[in-house]
Amino acid sequence: MTDNYMGNYVGQRVKRTEDPRLIRGLAHYVDDISLPGTLHVAFVRSYYAHAQINSIDTSAAESAPGVVAVYTGKDVAAKIGPVPCAGALPDLKVPDHRVLATNKVYFVGHPVAVVVASDRYAARDAADLIVVDYEELPVVTDVEQSAAGGPVIHDAFSNNIAYRLTSGEGDIDAAFAAADRTVKQRVLHKRLAPIAMEPRGVLARYFPGEEELTLWSSTQIPHLMRTQVALMIGIPENKLRVITPEVGGGFGSKLNVYAEEALLGWISMQLGKPVKWIETRRENIQATIHGRGQVGDIEVAFKNDGSLTGLRYSVFADLGAYHQLLTPAIPTLTGLMLSGAYKIPAIQMNITACFTNKMATDAYRGAGRPEATYIVERALDLVAAELGADPAEVRRKNFPAPSEFPFHTATGLDYDSGDYEAALNKAQEIAGYAKLREEQKKARDEGRLIGIGVSTYVEICALGPSQAMPAGGWESATVRIEPTGKVTILTGASPHGQGQETSFAQIAADELGVNINDVTVIHGDTGVVQYGIGTFGSRATAVGGTAVFVAIQKLKEKAHKIATHILQADASRVAFEGGKYSLQAAKAASAAGTSEPVVPVGEAPAGALPEPETEGKSSLTLQEIALEAHVAKNLPPDTEPGLSATYFFEPKNFTFPFGTHIAVVEVDRETGDIKFLRYVAVDDCGRVINPMLVDGQVHGGIVQSIGQAMYEEVVYDESGQLITGTLMDYAVPRASHIPNFELDRTETPSPVNPLGVKGVGEAGTIGSTPAIVGAIVDALAPFGVRHLDMPIKPENVWRIINGH
Amino acid sequence: MKKAINLSVNGVSHTDEVEPRMLLVHYLRDVLGLTGTHVGCETSLCGACTVMLDGQAVKSCTVFAVQADGSQVTTIEGLAKNGELHPVQEGFWEKHGLQCGYCTPGMIVTAAQLLDRNAAPSREEICHGLEGNLCRCTGYQHIIEAIEYAAKKAGQS
Numbered sequence: 001m002t003d004n005y006m007g008n009y010v011g012q013r014v015k016r017t018e019d020p021r022l023i024r025g026l027a028h029y030v031d032d033i034s035l036p037g038t039l040h041v042a043f044v045r046s047y048y049a050h051a052q053i054n055s056i057d058t059s060a061a062e063s064a065p066g067v068v069a070v071y072t073g074k075d076v077a078a079k080i081g082p083v084p085c086a087g088a089l090p091d092l093k094v095p096d097h098r099v100l101a102t103n104k105v106y107f108v109g110h111p112v113a114v115v116v117a118s119d120r121y122a123a124r125d126a127a128d129l130i131v132v133d134y135e136e137l138p139v140v141t142d143v144e145q146s147a148a149g150g151p152v153i154h155d156a157f158s159n160n161i162a163y164r165l166t167s168g169e170g171d172i173d174a175a176f177a178a179a180d181r182t183v184k185q186r187v188l189h190k191r192l193a194p195i196a197m198e199p200r201g202v203l204a205r206y207f208p209g210e211e212e213l214t215l216w217s218s219t220q221i222p223h224l225m226r227t228q229v230a231l232m233i234g235i236p237e238n239k240l241r242v243i244t245p246e247v248g249g250g251f252g253s254k255l256n257v258y259a260e261e262a263l264l265g266w267i268s269m270q271l272g273k274p275v276k277w278i279e280t281r282r283e284n285i286q287a288t289i290h291g292r293g294q295v296g297d298i299e300v301a302f303k304n305d306g307s308l309t310g311l312r313y314s315v316f317a318d319l320g321a322y323h324q325l326l327t328p329a330i331p332t333l334t335g336l337m338l339s340g341a342y343k344i345p346a347i348q349m350n351i352t353a354c355f356t357n358k359m360a361t362d363a364y365r366g367a368g369r370p371e372a373t374y375i376v377e378r379a380l381d382l383v384a385a386e387l388g389a390d391p392a393e394v395r396r397k398n399f400p401a402p403s404e405f406p407f408h409t410a411t412g413l414d415y416d417s418g419d420y421e422a423a424l425n426k427a428q429e430i431a432g433y434a435k436l437r438e439e440q441k442k443a444r445d446e447g448r449l450i451g452i453g454v455s456t457y458v459e460i461c462a463l464g465p466s467q468a469m470p471a472g473g474w475e476s477a478t479v480r481i482e483p484t485g486k487v488t489i490l491t492g493a494s495p496h497g498q499g500q501e502t503s504f505a506q507i508a509a510d511e512l513g514v515n516i517n518d519v520t521v522i523h524g525d526t527g528v529v530q531y532g533i534g535t536f537g538s539r540a541t542a543v544g545g546t547a548v549f550v551a552i553q554k555l556k557e558k559a560h561k562i563a564t565h566i567l568q569a570d571a572s573r574v575a576f577e578g579g580k581y582s583l584q585a586a587k588a589a590s591a592a593g594t595s596e597p598v599v600p601v602g603e604a605p606a607g608a609l610p611e612p613e614t615e616g617k618s619s620l621t622l623q624e625i626a627l628e629a630h631v632a633k634n635l636p637p638d639t640e641p642g643l644s645a646t647y648f649f650e651p652k653n654f655t656f657p658f659g660t661h662i663a664v665v666e667v668d669r670e671t672g673d674i675k676f677l678r679y680v681a682v683d684d685c686g687r688v689i690n691p692m693l694v695d696g697q698v699h700g701g702i703v704q705s706i707g708q709a710m711y712e713e714v715v716y717d718e719s720g721q722l723i724t725g726t727l728m729d730y731a732v733p734r735a736s737h738i739p740n741f742e743l744d745r746t747e748t749p750s751p752v753n754p755l756g757v758k759g760v761g762e763a764g765t766i767g768s769t770p771a772i773v774g775a776i777v778d779a780l781a782p783f784g785v786r787h788l789d790m791p792i793k794p795e796n797v798w799r800i801i802n803g804h
Numbered sequence: 805m806k807k808a809i810n811l812s813v814n815g816v817s818h819t820d821e822v823e824p825r826m827l828l829v830h831y832l833r834d835v836l837g838l839t840g841t842h843v844g845c846e847t848s849l850c851g852a853c854t855v856m857l858d859g860q861a862v863k864s865c866t867v868f869a870v871q872a873d874g875s876q877v878t879t880i881e882g883l884a885k886n887g888e889l890h891p892v893q894e895g896f897w898e899k900h901g902l903q904c905g906y907c908t909p910g911m912i913v914t915a916a917q918l919l920d921r922n923a924a925p926s927r928e929e930i931c932h933g934l935e936g937n938l939c940r941c942t943g944y945q946h947i948i949e950a951i952e953y954a955a956k957k958a959g960q961s
Contacts (some may be wrong), residue, residue, distance in 0.1 A: 015897055015898065015900075016897070016900065018905070019896070019897045019902060019905075022898070022900065022902055022905030022908055023889070023893040023896050023897055023905075023908060023912065024840070024850075024880065024881065024883075024884055024889075024893065025838070025840015025841065025879065025880030025881045025909045026881070027840075027905055028839070028905070029839075029842070029906065031833075031839070031843070032833075032839035034837070036836075066913055110877035120830075121823070121825070121826075123845075131884040167827070195940055196843075196904070196940060197844050197850065197852060197904065197906040197907045197938065197939065197940050197941075198842070198844070198904065198906040199844070246904075246905065246906075247904065248842070248905065249903075249904040249906060249940050249941055250904030251940070265885075278843075280846055281844065281845040281847065281850075282846075317825065390897045439841060484914070496904055497905065497941050498903065499903065499905030665931065692900045693900065695900070695946070696900050696903055696941075696942055696943075696946055698943075699942060699943030699944075699945045699946065700903065700941045700942050700943040701943070702943055703943035703944065704940070726845070726849070727845050727847065727850055727938070728849055732940065733937050733939075733944075734931075734935055734938065734944075735930070735931040735934035735935070735937075735939075735944040735947070735948065736928075736931040736932060736934075736935060738931075738943060738944050738945065740927070740945075741943075741945050
């Protein structure tokens with residue numbers, strides 16, 4: 001080893017090993033990779049939401065300067081298979097989703113034709129010369145109209161309802177009948193655009209001689225993408241290599257297999273040259289998946305003491321025109337989490353999922369769970385308002401006790417571990433909750449509008465057991481110790497900003513007793529890494545990190561066997577400590593005395609590995625064992641050479657992180673402006689590998705929640721035109737919009753994996769919106785407000801205050 | 805149609821013939837191979853493409869390369885001197901001011917300019933100075949702390 005073990009990396013604020021390349025501008029995202037002779041691709045996309053394509057005239061484009069090829073839907077429909085959907089639901093309608101539109105376009109941004117040219121300017125110029133003769137068709141953008149018999153979008157079906165599903169346990173009718181009171185509320189979850197700062201992009205290079213295709217793509221799921229694209233374009237999977245270089249954020253939007261990824265690969269195979277497409281931001285908002293998109297009705301039944309007896313949620317899910325990879329599955333995730341952090345004896349969810357003339361919805365950070373948390377937390381606030389009770393106390397009343405775990409919910413889940421009251425108590429303590437309520441009362445008396453919102457959330461993470469996943473819920477790791485003692489980790493997770501190059505190295509450095517700088521984590525290359533599932537659903541550390549941890553234990557078993565052999569000792573006498581296998585002190589002398597000499601070898605040829613010098617030693621470093629394992633002249637019988645181990649970790653259950661968020665806002669009576677006074681978050685994501693990374697995940701998630709609660713909304717007009725098509729119109733939060741976060745944690749280890757890790761990637765987005773909305777509603781309570789739909793803008797607030 | 809331009813980028817002089825419509829960011833990335841400067845929106849709204857043009861932070865996605873003729877440009881690749889990180893770069897590393905890293909070069913260049921103009925900015929002044937730069941990962945808190953760190957560090961040296 002070049003450096004010594006520094007000790008106890010896990011749990012420390014270790015600076016990221018990723019950062020030196022990123023802060024110096026030396027990292028490589030897809031568009032930063034240039035290959036000689038690369039051709040550039042531009043798309044022609046529909047500007048109608050629903051139209052018949054009568055004809056496409058590509059002649060002017062084909063003869064434009066620099067143009068190499070033009071393809072339309074007709075050219076590729078029989079060559080490239082449909083864009084895949086992995087959602088498996090009973091009687092699900094799956095439209096035939098081709099990579100380019102064939103006879104009809106179904107949403108603004110639907111790709112119609114593609115131009116390949118010598119550079120990106122020439123490609124764009126030529127794309128503008130393509131003339132498409134459209135005949136407009138009736139449009140449906142409203143999901144309830146779509147369900148009620150609006151214009152049918154897909155000719156293959158008789159209506160727009162993709163599926164209906166009822167889920168939940170317990171006698172819901174009895175629960176409502178037995179309740180003292182019930183309350184109802186309609187809630188909207190507007191469509192959101194994920195807006196990863198790096199738009200999507202693909203570089204494809206086909207090697208005609210080797211018949212191999214490499215795709216560099218900005219994706220969260222390189223291996224799943226390889227399998228799907230291979231099937232779509234008909235190349236053997238083992239001749240397709242997918243590489244994710246640096247990926248500039250995903251938030252679920254790159255947990256997908258898109259038309260452009262398959263099409264670029266196919267074009268490169270046709271032309272025998274590298275081809276590149278980099279999404280523009282306008283394309284990104286039009287044709288990268290959206291999140292949320294639900295219109296639902298909550299009904300909650302409860303007793304006069306505040307205890308909940310039943311919850312029903314009936315929802316119209318706006319799927320968009322087509323299914324992307326997980327489109328139909330997202331609303332079902334909402335159904336799974338409708339019990340929130342509470343004991344609710346009966347729960348029912350009724351989903352009506354419909355096609356609309358819009359981009360598909362799919363997994364955006366939280367993916368169905370923020371909707372669930374929002375529904376349950378809004379319901380608890382409504383119960384508190386009905387009873388005139390403190391919202392925190394209504395929540396406390398319905399928590400399961402720590403002794404009730406594993407806790408079975410009426411949505412069919414078994415929560416792994418939790419102490420919800422501890423997180424609530426801690427958050428209330430940090431916020432000074434009782435005092436805040438007094439200050440609020442005083443402020444109200446002075447005419448100021450201050451509101452306090454509380455959210456006690458639970459989320460479902462570490463997706464997940466394979467039984468519950470469409471394509472495997474495990475994760476893989478290979479850990480190798482190279483002959484020089486350097487440690488290489490190959491992970492099937494595909495981090496894109498979360499920092500697992502650092503956190504996995506922390507785990508490995510501690511387990512192996514090496515310096516963290518001697519560990520390299522490799523990910524995102526199907527040519528190098530064994531199959532993996534990818535990074536999404538707050539799974540990478542809990543599932544992928546566990547795979548690393550267990551692979552290391554396997555590797556150490558082998559290292560121990562080799563050490564025992566070389567040290568000529570009983571296995572029980574050789575112990576691993578501080579990066580070394582040592583004979584236990586009392587027995588070291590006699591063992592050393594009986595050791596046999598290492599088998600002598602002749603002079604090593606130039607370029608051979610250095611000769612191990614382990615003879616007569618009483619301890620062996622991992623580096624020495626690694627060298628012995630590779631030189632392989634003195635291994636125990638029946639031992640394979642080399643020092644590596646691979647493990648595919650299959651979790652037995654999901655994990656269920658939780659926490660309490662408290663937001664305090666003040667509303668300006670004159671302008672309706674909303675200002676944060678405090679933001680306290682106490683999150684419990686199980687054991688923490690790197691607190692700095694966890695803080696970063698929580699901050700980022702909360703700010704995306706602030707966006708959802710106060711600014712963001714994808715707007716289509718009645719004709720299906722996208723009104724929020726640029727970052728001028730789609731309002732992503734900026735630095736001046738954020739509160740000064742006060743974060744803390746409780747730590748309840750998960751029993752589901754040996755690390756005790758739960759996951760934290762989506763916690764902020766899931767736990768936060770109800771606290772923010774609750775605070776704004778609370779501020780406006782003097783005006784009789786009990787609920788407001790997101791995004792809550794100053795204009796909405798001003799209208800309430802001024803009675804407009 | 806092409807026009808000759810001469811400019812200095814990170815202290816190195818370059819002469820090239822470019823189309824008048826070529827954006828400065830494409831010149832830096834595609835012609836000079838300085839791919840640290842990123843494109844996030846093409847409309848001046850996200851700030852990922854921020855570079856220094858004659859000492860002013862500009863969005864290089866809405867500057868033509870020909871407009872930079874005769875100018876001095878500094879990109880993210882030019883901030884570290886003699887292998888020493890710029891205090892802002894150091895701050896971003898120390899304070900976890902980045903996750904995916906895509907907005908980071910523009911953020912760092914903007915922050916460097918902010919500190920050039922105001923060596924000891926308040927939290928409000930930092931937030932105001934970052935109005936033109938979007939980050940979707942960090943929630944800004946660690947970026948603000950990174951800039952505070954850099955201000956303190958630069959003040960000590």
